[in-house]
Amino acid sequence: MSYMTVGIVDYGMGNHASVIHSLRDLGFRVRVSDETGVLDCTDVLILPGVGAFPSAMQALHQRGLVGYLQEQAREQRPILGICLGMQLLASASHEIHYTAGLDLIPGEVVALTDSKWHIGWNTVECVEQDLLLQASDGQTFYFNHSFCYQGPTEYQVCVSRYPGPFASVIRRGSVVGVQFHPEKSQDAGRVLLKNLITGLAHA
Amino acid sequence: MLKKRLVGVVTIKNGWAVQSFGYRRYLPLGKPECLVENLDRWGADEILVQLIDRSVSDLGPDFELLERLGGLGLETPLIYAGGIRSVSDGVKLIQSGADRLVVDALLHDDLSSVRGLSERLGAQALIASMPLSWQGGCVEWLDYRGQTSTPITDEILDLIHSRVISEVLITDWMHEGKPRSFNQKIVEIFSLQDVPLITFGGLSTSEQMAMLLQQSNISAIAVGNFLSYKEHAIQRFKEQLAGMPLRLSNYESRYSLFADV
Numbered sequence: 001m002s003y004m005t006v007g008i009v010d011y012g013m014g015n016h017a018s019v020i021h022s023l024r025d026l027g028f029r030v031r032v033s034d035e036t037g038v039l040d041c042t043d044v045l046i047l048p049g050v051g052a053f054p055s056a057m058q059a060l061h062q063r064g065l066v067g068y069l070q071e072q073a074r075e076q077r078p079i080l081g082i083c084l085g086m087q088l089l090a091s092a093s094h095e096i097h098y099t100a101g102l103d104l105i106p107g108e109v110v111a112l113t114d115s116k117w118h119i120g121w122n123t124v125e126c127v128e129q130d131l132l133l134q135a136s137d138g139q140t141f142y143f144n145h146s147f148c149y150q151g152p153t154e155y156q157v158c159v160s161r162y163p164g165p166f167a168s169v170i171r172r173g174s175v176v177g178v179q180f181h182p183e184k185s186q187d188a189g190r191v192l193l194k195n196l197i198t199g200l201a202h203a
Numbered sequence: 204m205l206k207k208r209l210v211g212v213v214t215i216k217n218g219w220a221v222q223s224f225g226y227r228r229y230l231p232l233g234k235p236e237c238l239v240e241n242l243d244r245w246g247a248d249e250i251l252v253q254l255i256d257r258s259v260s261d262l263g264p265d266f267e268l269l270e271r272l273g274g275l276g277l278e279t280p281l282i283y284a285g286g287i288r289s290v291s292d293g294v295k296l297i298q299s300g301a302d303r304l305v306v307d308a309l310l311h312d313d314l315s316s317v318r319g320l321s322e323r324l325g326a327q328a329l330i331a332s333m334p335l336s337w338q339g340g341c342v343e344w345l346d347y348r349g350q351t352s353t354p355i356t357d358e359i360l361d362l363i364h365s366r367v368i369s370e371v372l373i374t375d376w377m378h379e380g381k382p383r384s385f386n387q388k389i390v391e392i393f394s395l396q397d398v399p400l401i402t403f404g405g406l407s408t409s410e411q412m413a414m415l416l417q418q419s420n421i422s423a424i425a426v427g428n429f430l431s432y433k434e435h436a437i438q439r440f441k442e443q444l445a446g447m448p449l450r451l452s453n454y455e456s457r458y459s460l461f462a463d464v
Contacts, residue, residue: 015302023278043227050297051324065255116366117327120422121206121248139208140450142280144302162205184302186246186278187455199447 006027006203007042007165009069014050018183025113026194034063045072053093053109056084057101067100068202073104078174078200083145086177094097094149098118107151114164117146122160124180126166130157132176132199133169138179139188141168141180148179174200175203206450207416210282210436211242211400212427213277216256222428223255224380226347230278232431239272243279246307247452250279251305251372251425257384258308259348264292265312266299266331275299284332291321298393302368305334305372311346312408314362321367329368330401331359333391334376342389345376353393362396370399370422378405385411390418401425409443416447 006028008016016032023030023046031038039045047069049056060066073079081089090101093109101109110117126137137158148166149156160170160179169178176196182189213235214223221229232238235252252272254265264286272281283296284305293304304324308330308384308459309317321329334345336352343352343361365369373393379386384405393400402415403425412424431437441452 014298015273015298017273018277021280025276050328064441082424096234117325117369118205119327119369120208123204143205144280146327171374181280184280187453189278 003027003029004044004197005031005042006197007045008032008038009045009047009065011049011056011063011081012035013059013064014016014018016048017080018181019048019186020141022183022190022193023197026190026197033042034065036064036068039068044078044080044197045069046080047081047085047088047090049082051084053084053087053101054099055093056088056096057099060088060102065196069102070104073102073173073175076174078162078203079117079176079196080185080200081175081177083179083181086179087147087149087155087174089170089177090149090151093147104175105149105155105170105177106151107155107170109147110150112146112162112166113164114147116161118143118148121185122162122168123178124158126158127153128157129170132156132195136188137190137197139192141159141178141182141185141188141192143168143180145179174203176200204229204448206248207421207448208248208423208431208457209412209437209449210251210423210425211221211245211247211430211442212251212253212403212425213238214427215252215359217253218268222378222380222431224375226345226379228380230325236271236275239277240275242437243277243298244449246441247279247433247437248450249303249423251282251284253305255347261430262286263288263443266295269296269299273296279430282330288313289316290368291325293320294323297328303328303330305332306368307334308346308348310359310362313376314358317362318367326366326369327349329361329376330370330372332372334374334375335393336375336377337386337388337392342392347376360395363398364407370401371395372401372403375404377404379427382407382428382429383411387414390415390421396420403427409440412440413444413447
């Protein structure tokens with residue numbers, strides 16, 4: 001049984017209920033907080049999020065979490081961004097207006113080119129060898145977004161197609177972002193969350 | 204490849220899940236939580252809970268229900284419909300656990316709030332519900348609160364065309380609850396053919412569903428009544444729809460046969 005603790009970074013965007021349930025179901029302890037002292041006592045940080053990029057960055061700034069997350073990444077602390085949380089890991093976003101991001105993974109967030117939005121279940125294909133994601137290669141996950149990551153291919157671990165390819169998982173060291181919602185992706189999501197969290201914590 | 208979706212619908216009236224027939228007659232089914240839990244276990248692609256009395260009685264959204272559903276630890280995307288009056292209602296619903304919202308009465312009452320919701324939450328979070336019927340050679344749009352039908356206004360078509368919402372839930376309300384009765388005509392002549400549609404009402408067989416899923420503008424099929432009194436109803440429909448661009452049926456157990464190390 002794993003007794004790792006996962007810290008959900010609470011910056012007031014979106015709901016955490018499903019993420020909390022999924023993590024507890026997998027046997028992890030969960031702390032939800034915007035206090036760095038609480039987040040410091042966890043093994044892996046999760047940055048969730050639903051909504052628009054500029055207001056999310058504003059919320060992180062207001063809570064003094066931008067510098068904190070950058071510092072944690074420099075110290076090789078595992079960080080997992082989910083959906084909007086993944087986009088926040090990038091250098092900047094063009095959603096609504098140009099906004100600087102956390103800049104933990106070089107690249108920008110741009111509007112999807114082939115469609116206005118991407119809603120539903122889509123397959124994830126690994127384009128880089130990554131042991132933590134091997135079991136998820138070819139699995140389907142739930143997406144709900146209209147912007148996506150665009151950056152160097154070296155950080156793009158998995159792609160999905162709609163119909164052209166876009167990055168669905170990005171990684172730079174111990175910082176990982178997933179564009180889909182693993183917590184809403186049933187069995188496939190559980191497997192991915194478990195492998196990513198345990199793998200990143202033990203790396 | 205992006206899959207099309209099979210959406211499980213739970214209709215709720217006065218706090219109870221009901222079978223609904225033509226937006227007029229209702230039979231109680233039980234606690235909404237039980238039906239939602241089944242759909243989650245059966246691997247529905249999305250779950251839509253629609254509370255049909257909230258706008259009629261001006262009750263606003265049922266946040267308590269959403270909290271109870273959140274407590275179930277659902278692993279399926281949840282769509283909420285019922286009683287949304289404002290942008291703040293919508294934001295609170297998303298914060299309470301809904302992944303997407305359906306607006307219906309708001310389309311009749313306050314289009315600026317629909318636009319506001321879209322700006323705040325993103326169009327991908329918004330679905331427009333349009334109960335339609337084919338009458339006298341044209342499509343009529345029902346305002347279910349007063350049971351009055353009128354032609355679809357240009358204002359609504361413009362709103363949909365401008366991508367303020369991401370999908371339209373078209374309900375054949377007259378045939379809702381009647382097996383094999385969905386009238387394809389309302390889809391064929393819906394004037395915005397490039398808008399993704401979710402179809403609902405009278406869809407009881409895989410043959411009907413297959414016919415709709417072959418159309419490029421249909422993104423999802425929604426089923427409510429015809430999932431009741433069966434076990435694994437979602438998986439069975441998916442098995443019958445093998446070859447369609449749907450996610451495969453999935454049976455799963457939460458109990459691992461491998462010990463954690």
